[in-house]
Amino acid sequence: MVAPELIQAAQAGDRDALITLLREIETHVYRTAFYILGNQEDAMDASQEALLRIYTKIHTYEEKALFKTWVQRIVTNLCMDKFRKAKPSVSIDEHELDFHAEDNVEEKVISSYVAKDIHDAIDKLPDHHRSVVVLRYLQQFSYNEIAESLDLPINTVKSYLFRARKQLQIYLQEYQKGGVRG
Numbered sequence: 001m002v003a004p005e006l007i008q009a010a011q012a013g014d015r016d017a018l019i020t021l022l023r024e025i026e027t028h029v030y031r032t033a034f035y036i037l038g039n040q041e042d043a044m045d046a047s048q049e050a051l052l053r054i055y056t057k058i059h060t061y062e063e064k065a066l067f068k069t070w071v072q073r074i075v076t077n078l079c080m081d082k083f084r085k086a087k088p089s090v091s092i093d094e095h096e097l098d099f100h101a102e103d104n105v106e107e108k109v110i111s112s113y114v115a116k117d118i119h120d121a122i123d124k125l126p127d128h129h130r131s132v133v134v135l136r137y138l139q140q141f142s143y144n145e146i147a148e149s150l151d152l153p154i155n156t157v158k159s160y161l162f163r164a165r166k167q168l169q170i171y172l173q174e175y176q177k178g179g180v181r182g
Contacts, residue, residue, distance in 0.1 A: 121171035
């Protein structure tokens, strides 16, 4: 993710290194916040808050944990706090699709609905299940990295993922059958 030398320079007080470090992780931070919170505004607020916290707390990072795990814990905790305080609003803006003459319009529409169904199903999961799903499948974290990021035993992570997958399967089958959404 980030070069260890850059992290060390940032911790040593090199302001340029710290800014470079923040720029390197900002997309990852935003993506995680968006997947957990489900909308752009909340994700932008949470990611900015997370980057600010990383900026002010970089000196507390210890190399016993992976840097990406440390960052992920900050982002996830902030998002979960924000999510608990107020359920995120669901954006009513439709995703814009760029159609070109040579594209298969039907495929694009179906893909858009499938992606929305998956996102909606993830949103319906309990907080703890949503977090492990986002980290595992959207951020490609290992079980160990998830356990460390969320401060959970690895067996709990596996259990949460198992239950989340079962629940997602149920939600997606309901969507496929045209069941009521929300």
